[in-house]
Amino acid sequence: MITIRQAWRDGRAQLHCSPSPALDARLLLAHALGRDHAYLVAHDDELLSAEQAAAFAQLLARAAADEPIPYLTGRAPFYGQTFAVSPAVLIPRPETEQLVEAAIGWARGRGRLRVADVGTGSGCIAVTLARHLPAAEVAAVDVSAAALAVARSNAERLAPGRVALVRGDLLAAFGPGLDLIAANLPYVTRQEWTALPDGVKSYEPALALDGGTDGLDAIRALLPQAAERLRPGGLVLLEIGWRQGAAAAALARAAFPAARIAVRPDFAGHDRLVVIETEPSQG
Ligand SMILES: C[S@@+](CC[C@H](N)C(=O)[O-])C[C@H]1O[C@@H](n2cnc3c(N)ncnc32)[C@H](O)[C@@H]1O
Missing domain, CATH: 1.10.8.10 (Ubiquitin-associated (UBA) domain)
Known part of the structure; x- marks a missing residue:
């Protein structure tokens, strides 16, 4: 004993x-x-x-x-709350709190906004936005039914009745009229995949990580869909890999030729967030 x-x-x-x-x-x-x-x-x-x-x-x-501690305990911290996690979802990362921070800063005081979190995983982005933006209509989409089940349990506990959960491919299920599109989609490149720590590569879902040869497959597919659905004066926030700033900004420029586009670094000084802000309509 x-x-x-x-x-x-x-x-x-x-x-x-x-x-x-x-x-x-x-x-x-x-x-x-x-x-x-x-x-x-x-x-x-x-x-x-x-x-x-x-x-x-x-x-x-x-x-x-090497099995990650959050999968063993079934929980992970994010933006001051504890989220349920399972091997069906990415473990929420501190870098993603920066995207949430930017979304809340932009949206606060703008009233009734339509928000979509694309690739919601555990639901950490959608649920946190719903909690901090009481007037927003928040939808969370994921292609994985198993991930959505985890997001649902988090939404029911942490933001009951506030998050619409949608199974779908990127923004296919949405029509025009979104004010804020937030996405932390897979962005690991083929080359980076081989160098990932065992705890990530062996246990976290490949569907949440694998972004194709240059890591930008999902973002490349999302951007034209976002351009069709974002309202004038709207915002797109994309989490990206630490060396993807220039390439992701070029894709953003192609989809949103007239928008203000910026790449923001994370706390380590690496590219992390693409911010696309469109002009309000004139008239
Ligand atoms: C990097 S994880 C992010 C999870 C969560 N948003 C977070 O920040 O912790 C990416 C998520 O995108 C989902 N996903 C991948 N391809 C998708 C697609 N084409 N449409 C919708 N979701 C997709 C994956 O299932 C995974 O849950």
Whole structure:
């Protein structure tokens, strides 16, 4: 029999290859025990039952084999909320919070906007926009039924009644009249794919990552559809790969010849977000 304190220490040692062994061990221990961090700290001399110890040992073995912690615990943080995740969806990334930030900054105070999140995955973008933009009509689309089921569970818990979930290919299911189109579509290039960490390549869905030879297949297909559906004075936000700024901006320029187009860097200084803002109609 071992205590919470000892189990946590053992877990940290077992996950020494992780960049964050203490955090990972703590998250897995809390999950195995069905308790939160505060409980682990306050009851660190409590003994684990045999079942709890076995469950923790199994989680540690999977984590040591590179299975991402959010898939093991079924949850991931995004923009201050906890989202359910499964291997059917990409684990939400901190970089994507920048896209959400830009969307909220632009949309706040503009009232009743029609918003589409294309490639919603866990629903993290759509649900966060619905929570922060109470007057917006938010739709979330994904080609994967399994991803949409995860998005639905997040929408029902975090933004009940606020997000319309649509299964479809890019914007095919939408007519004109969208004010804001946000998309974090797959953008990993063929070459980058081989160099991805094992935890990403082996466990996260290829459908969420594989952007074709230059990583821009999905964005290339989306842009002309977006141009047909965006209202004058509307905004498109696209998350992109860190070396795709110039190529993505050129695609955006071809689809939106008269728009203001900018590529914004992430906190590491890499290309991350394409911003396309169209002129309001004159008249
Ligand atoms: C990079 S993941 C992003 C998930 C989520 N929006 C996020 O930011 O964490 C891309 C998502 O796009 C979806 N997807 C890929 N191709 C698509 C298409 N042609 N139409 C709609 N969704 C697509 C994938 O199933 C996946 O859920």
